Amino acid sequence: MANDKDFFICRCEEVTLREIEEVIDEGYHTIDDVKRITRAGMGLCQGRSCGKVIARIISQKTGKPLEEVLQTGYRFPVRTEKLKALEEEGPSDAENN
């Protein structure tokens, strides 16, 4: 029977709660650290679904306040875009941050 920690937190990259907790236990306590090591949040949704859940897990495991863990930026583009949308000149609704 599957363990209760073997479910996906990040569905885009199929990263489980167990994998995320292991990395936190190794001493990686920021969303960026966890993302870079596990790939959670690197997929199509870019962490928009799982980012806050991961922040909450980090907060619960480390005792750091949630607001502190949540301080991170999103990489351009803010939404996914077809390459051809930027191929032509002109403004785009994907903005740098």
Place this chain on the structure above:
Amino acid sequence: MVQSYDVLVIGGGIIGLSCGYYLTKQGKRVVVLESGGFADGASGACDDMILFQSKKPGINLELAFESLELYKSLVGELEDSLGFANYGGMVLIENERELEVMEEFVMQQRSYGLDVEILTKAAMRKKQPFLHERFIASTYSPMDSQAYPFAVMHKFARKGRQMGMQVVHKSPVVGIQKDGTGDFLVTTAQNMQYRAPHVVNAAGAWAGKVADLIGLNVPMEPRRGQIIITEKIPAIGETNLWSAKYLVTKLKPGIQIDSTEEEKRLGLAFALTRTEGDSYLIGSTREFVGYDKRTTMEGIRAIINQAVSFIPVLKDVNFIRAIAGLRPATPDGKMVLGEHAGVSGFFTAAGHEGDGISLAPITGKLLADMVCEGRSDARLEELSPNRFASNAKEVS
């Protein structure tokens, strides 16, 4: 409070972690001081290539061969696949002039033992059916490989920790002194102090600033590389790709290649690699813009226009992220590796520019040999930091 170690490594990117790992493996007590978090600098914002075809025959190509062998043994040693793969690589040739330069270059590389050849248009298209019609030929090397930088860094850190290595994040170094005992005393922004008889400056694009803290000269300029990342898509070709234009301008700066002003300003070159996550990384720019590591609309648009002109089907692919990293660039295009003549016990291992992933394992291993055994083979002389010591100060 002062903590004592055998070696302080400044910089927790792939080079610093490799140095830390190999030093720890040789029995040294090591702390790696990283100014940011995990993979915060260039090692976390790059592609994943272990390229041979881009290396000038000479020390860089020799070390790349040795590094590849180390990667193969690290897969077992670090108990992880490290995203190591061997898809091979092709350099795309647009015209006769590029073909001429590449033919000569391929001959030189073959004489150094690199398995590389020129493919006809038909053979090229068989491997890369989605290429634009205009390419007349390409090179092909089955040796070009790749590794996933995040996995390599994480496993260097994990295995290193198991053997006693410390890695401390968010600890920018603000002071380096040598005290009466001959030890170095390194101070971080949090006012923590670390003491050791050896310091390794592996601070990448910041290596010049770190050397400056103890009065040494390491000429290092940050060179921004922007890259875009696509969604997961099925494979669009057999190998990784890049453009001859980049190699020709790097190897034969005298040759005039048709480039637009924008291409020159951005240092635009085509590079395409399939990642661990089945996305493609498409690059890239090589720009001197100081320590600004933001992505720009100009850069991203130039990369996209170029990519679609090379492989038209990419226009319907989504890109999900753009990244930028500061490659550490030296004036002569070679890394800096060795002990500084003026300050014994102070080493620099930095300046790999676009070769950091390729050369990380061999850099760490050679550095550890130098620190532990005072040994440095003669062929590494040309990488010594002392090559800049005499004249560089006068110039600046």
